[in-house]
Amino acid sequence: MNPLKLLNPSYLFNPSPSQSFLYFWPMLILFTLIFFSGWYVKQYIRKLPNPAISWELLKNVPTRIREFALLGLLLTFFRDQDIPWFGMRFWTILLFALMAFYAYKTRENYIKGMAVKLSISHKEQVLDKYLPKPKKKRSS
Numbered sequence: 001m002n003p004l005k006l007l008n009p010s011y012l013f014n015p016s017p018s019q020s021f022l023y024f025w026p027m028l029i030l031f032t033l034i035f036f037s038g039w040y041v042k043q044y045i046r047k048l049p050n051p052a053i054s055w056e057l058l059k060n061v062p063t064r065i066r067e068f069a070l071l072g073l074l075l076t077f078f079r080d081q082d083i084p085w086f087g088m089r090f091w092t093i094l095l096f097a098l099m100a101f102y103a104y105k106t107r108e109n110y111i112k113g114m115a116v117k118l119s120i121s122h123k124e125q126v127l128d129k130y131l132p133k134p135k136k137k138r139s140s
Helices: 003-007 024-046 051-058 061-080 089-128
Strands: none
Touching (some): 024 051, 051 089, 061 089
């Protein structure tokens, strides 16, 4: 396949591309692996430093990964069955672009959110040292 064909609107927006879909099995395997990687990502998030804060910031990511994979499987099925308008190449390209955009925004929000959460927890620790402490019991 020539990737420069994707710049041609008549190729990209063809409502009924063709009967020969050579990339059915690779796309099926790719989206299945992406779907099952959602559980791996969930375990990975729980092992990050500051797991409570990381989970709070990234708790929707595994679910969103599975949603993208299911949508990709659906688009692959439509393309294989040559369903007009739903089988366009444009939808698959748009899905990959949305996945990349979501990954970028999630990473950006995680970095900003982690910095804010850590600074708030650091300020709380500093303020807590000035609070009155309970009296120590004398040992007799």
